[in-house]
Amino acid sequence: MSALAPSLPPTGTAARVLHFRDVAKAFPDGTVALEGVDLDIRRGEFVTVVGPSGCGKSTLLRIASGLSPATSGTAEMDAQRIGYVFQDATLLPWRSVLRNVQLLAELHGISKTQTNQAARDAIELVGLEGHEKKLPRALSGGMKMRASLARSLTLDPDLFLFDEPFGALDEITRERLNDELIRLFHAKGFGALFITHSVSEAVYMSTRVLVMSGRPGHIVDTFDIPFGPDRTPELRFTPEFAELAGKVSSALRSGHS
Amino acid sequence: MTTTVQSAGTTPGEMATAAPAPARRRKRRGTLVDVAAPLAILAVLIGIWYAITYLVLEPGKRFLMPPPQDVITEAFLDGAAMERITAALAQTITVSFTGLAIAIVIGMAWAVVMSQARSAERSLFPYAVALQCIPILALVPLIGFWFGYGFPARTIVCVLIALFPIVSNTLFGLQSVDRGMHELFTLHGAGRLTRLFKLQFPAAMPAIFAGLRISAGLSVVGAIVGDVFFKQGTPGLGILLDNFRARLQGPELFATILVAAALGIAVFLLFGWLGRLAVGRWYDQSRDPA
Ligand SMILES: Nc1ncnc2c1ncn2[C@@H]1O[C@H](COP(=O)(O)OP(=O)(O)OP(=O)(O)O)[C@@H](O)[C@H]1O
Ligand SMILES: [Mg+2]
Numbered sequence: 001m002s003a004l005a006p007s008l009p010p011t012g013t014a015a016r017v018l019h020f021r022d023v024a025k026a027f028p029d030g031t032v033a034l035e036g037v038d039l040d041i042r043r044g045e046f047v048t049v050v051g052p053s054g055c056g057k058s059t060l061l062r063i064a065s066g067l068s069p070a071t072s073g074t075a076e077m078d079a080q081r082i083g084y085v086f087q088d089a090t091l092l093p094w095r096s097v098l099r100n101v102q103l104l105a106e107l108h109g110i111s112k113t114q115t116n117q118a119a120r121d122a123i124e125l126v127g128l129e130g131h132e133k134k135l136p137r138a139l140s141g142g143m144k145m146r147a148s149l150a151r152s153l154t155l156d157p158d159l160f161l162f163d164e165p166f167g168a169l170d171e172i173t174r175e176r177l178n179d180e181l182i183r184l185f186h187a188k189g190f191g192a193l194f195i196t197h198s199v200s201e202a203v204y205m206s207t208r209v210l211v212m213s214g215r216p217g218h219i220v221d222t223f224d225i226p227f228g229p230d231r232t233p234e235l236r237f238t239p240e241f242a243e244l245a246g247k248v249s250s251a252l253r254s255g256h257s
Numbered sequence: 258m259t260t261t262v263q264s265a266g267t268t269p270g271e272m273a274t275a276a277p278a279p280a281r282r283r284k285r286r287g288t289l290v291d292v293a294a295p296l297a298i299l300a301v302l303i304g305i306w307y308a309i310t311y312l313v314l315e316p317g318k319r320f321l322m323p324p325p326q327d328v329i330t331e332a333f334l335d336g337a338a339m340e341r342i343t344a345a346l347a348q349t350i351t352v353s354f355t356g357l358a359i360a361i362v363i364g365m366a367w368a369v370v371m372s373q374a375r376s377a378e379r380s381l382f383p384y385a386v387a388l389q390c391i392p393i394l395a396l397v398p399l400i401g402f403w404f405g406y407g408f409p410a411r412t413i414v415c416v417l418i419a420l421f422p423i424v425s426n427t428l429f430g431l432q433s434v435d436r437g438m439h440e441l442f443t444l445h446g447a448g449r450l451t452r453l454f455k456l457q458f459p460a461a462m463p464a465i466f467a468g469l470r471i472s473a474g475l476s477v478v479g480a481i482v483g484d485v486f487f488k489q490g491t492p493g494l495g496i497l498l499d500n501f502r503a504r505l506q507g508p509e510l511f512a513t514i515l516v517a518a519a520l521g522i523a524v525f526l527l528f529g530w531l532g533r534l535a536v537g538r539w540y541d542q543s544r545d546p547a
Contacts, residue, residue, distance in 0.1 A: 067440055084444055090437045094459045094539045106455075107445040135539050 014043040016078055017159040017191040018064055023073035024216075025059050033059040035216040037073070041191040043158060046182075048194040048202040049219075050252055051212030057195045060217070061161045064193060079159035081108075083152030083190075087164045089144035091136040097147050098123065098132035105154045115154070122150035125184060142173040146180075153184070162194040166201070174198075175233060178205055186229045199252065203245045204236060211251040221251040320507040332512030341497060342509075342516055349493040349520065352408065353480035356415020357473055363416065364423030364472075365465075372431040372457065373449065382428075389421040393479075397486045406487035414486075415479035419472040426468025430461025463540045466532030473524045481517060494520075 020039035026032045033056035041047050051057050062068040063075050065084050091100045101122055105115035123129060126146040136144060145165055152160065166174040182205060185192060196202050202209045203225060211221040223244065227235060235241055303325060310324045323331070332338045367385065371378040397414055404410040434457055442452050484495025492500070494517045501510035 065444060067444060082444070084441075086437055086441075088437065090435075090441055092438070092456070092459065094462075094536070103455075104441075104445050107442065107447050107451065137539060 014045075014189075014191075015158070016040060016042050018193065019074065019076040019078065020064075021074045023063060023070045023075050025056065025063060025068075026071045032216040034063075034070075034218065036218045038219070039193075039210070041159070041193055043191045044189045045208060046185055046192040046194065046206045047208045047210060048196060048206040049210045049212055050196060050199060050202050050248065051217060052214045052252070053197070055212045055214050056217030057212065058163055061163050061193065061195060064159075065161055077159065079157065079191075081155040081157045081159075083155060083157035083160040085145075085148055085152055085160070085162045085165045087167055089136070089148035091144060091147055091151075093136050096133050096135055097128060097139070100136065100147055101150045101154060104151055108155065118154040118156075119150070122153040125153060125187075126150045126180065140173075141169050142177065145169065145177060149177075149181070149184075153188075156188070158190055160190045160192045162192065164195050164197065167197065174201070179231075179233065181205065182229070182231055199245050199248045200236060203241060203248060204231065209248055211248060220254075221248075223248055223251075320505055323507040323511060328508045328511045328515070331508035335509075338509050338512065341492075342494075342513055345492050345494045345497040345513070346516055346520065348491050349477070349480045349484070349495070349517075352411045352483065352493060353415055353473075353476040353524075355408075356412045356479055357419055357476040359412065360416045360419040360423055360472060360476065361469070364420050364468075365427050367424050368427035368431060369453065371428050372453075378428075385421060385424045388417065389425075393417050394482065397483065401487050406489040408490070410487060411480060411483035411490075411493070414483035415476045418479035418482070419476040422468040422471040422475065423465075426464045426471075427461060430464030430468075431457045433464065434460045462536045463532070466528065466535060470525060470528040470532065473528045474521055477517075477521050477524055 018039065018041040020037050023034060023037040023039075024032070025034040037060065039047070039060075049057050049060065059068070061084070063070050064077060065082060066077060069075075091097075092103065095103065098119060101119040102115050105118055110118070123132060126149050128143065128146050128150060131139070131143065136147070139147065148165070166177050169177065178201060194202075194205060196205075203223075206225050209223040209225060210219045211223075212218065213220045225244065226240075306322070306325060310319060310322050314322060332342070367381065371381050393414065396417065400410050400413050400417075404413060431453075438456060438460075439452075442456055447455070480493060481495040481498070484493040485499055486495075488496055488499065494513060497513050498510065498517070500506075501513060
């Protein structure tokens with residue numbers, strides 16, 4: 001447990017968007033993926049989960065989103081709209097970038113003019129202007145991820161779920177997208193639940209890092225991250241950062257065994 | 258857009274990066290080989306044709322395989338013969354396209370119903386397979402017995418023969434959507450119809466067109482088969498083939514066969530082209546088995 005107080009935002013005042021109490025998940029084949037998971041996320045919190053492969057991180061997100069029910073315990077989502085960014089971009093290959101970004105607003109029955117405006121804004125936010133007419137097959141991996149992010153942004157979600165969204169990208173692209181996501185997070189103030197394998201990404205992005213153990217997954221450690229909203233890539237090379245990353249790493253290793 | 262569509266067939270992976278000029282040059286060189294090689298084979302086939310006519314067959318039996326120039330002068334350049342062939346061709350096209358259109362409507366509806374529930378698929382798919390397993394030829398006399406020997410009976414034969422590829426390919430296409438995309442739609446509250454029209458149908462288009470291409474060819478077969486069986490009514494290519502055969506009119510028979518073959522090929526190419534027009538922009542058809 002880290003003794004450092006979170007510097008942003010004033011936790012406890014913002015609206016709670018996700019609440020897990022003693023959540024467990026067992027699959028019909030007997031696999032117990034999660035056990036005794038407690039978790040609260042408010043708007044303005046960026047919570048990252050790190051854990052070994054197969055420990056139930058994706059399962060956690062699926063329960064949070066309502067795609068899959070918990071076997072026991074309470075899982076409450078208190079968001080008007082949620083954004084869910086999958087590991088692959090899941091763009092519809094026959095739709096242009098613009099039409100892909102418009103998709104979710106379309107599904108929610110939002111009016112055409114509003115959808116158009118929201119899509120243009122989101123495309124600008126993720127830096128995809130000039131690529132609106134391209135088809136997904138003409139985009140690089142990073143651009144696909146940006147399009148996928150923009151698609152969720154059109155809904156202006158209260159709760160954003162990310163399942164290893166940058167796992168397939170090279171380090172430079174990943175770090176650039178990390179910065180863009182932090183900027184979006186501070187601009188919009190949503191609550192975020194972010195999954196990653198990368199300890200450095202976790203510490204860099206989050207206001208709080210949760211470490212999960214191997215199966216059955218439960219949360220073995222929590223670290224509040226003291227860095228403010230003005231994070232720059234140099235932060236990764238500071239001693240404070242290294243110390244925190246080291247603690248998270250060792251927690252991860254001890255949970256693993 | 259047009260250049261993108263054309264280059265999509267030959268250089269799919271590179272189209273995003275390749276400059277237009279080299280891409281076009283590569284394409285042209287490819288086309289030359291694509292045309293020259295089949296032409297060479299054609300020349301060899303015509304050579305074999307001549308060899309059989311003049312070297313294998315005794316002069317008295319040459320009507321069995323008249324030389325190409327006779328087929329041209331006595332059939333293709335003969336006004337009366339050509340008039341009959343063109344009229345028959347028009348009749349066959351009408352029958353096969355009507356049959357195909359009906360097969361498309363029935364086949365897609367059938368597939369959509371099956372895609373909506375496991376139980377629907379379980380109860381209906383065996384009948385699609387049965388349709389494919391029953392030799393339709395065995396049913397043809399019955400169809401004539403029930404529906405007479407005119408246009409409706411012939412169209413029904415076409416529909417029966419062309420139906421299966423549309424049903425199975427549409428179903429396969431509708432079910433080919435990956436789970437992630439379904440979950441995206443579920444997550445955002447999409448209903449059945451929205452899912453069907455915004456997700457499943459567009460995703461199924463490549464498979465549907467692959468099925469259409471097969472079915473279109475089969476519908477031509479169906480039209481000719483129906484014809485051969487039902488020797489009454491407006492003659493299509495099938496009746497004509499049978500007449501020419503019966504009267505030992507070799508050149509006319511060969512000309513009709515060539516026209517029937519050309520129709521089959523034209524239909525195949527037409528639907529290939531329509532498919533590229535519909536999905537070539539985003540789907541790389543060169544990966545399909547042709
Ligand atoms: N539908 C299912 N039926 C049975 N077992 C499942 C199912 N889905 C997941 N599991 C199992 O539950 C465990 C957790 O899966 P999950 O996908 O949540 O892991 P993860 O932490 O996201 O792994 P990774 O880091 O590799 O993505 C795994 O052991 C997996 O095999
Ligand atoms: Mg996972």
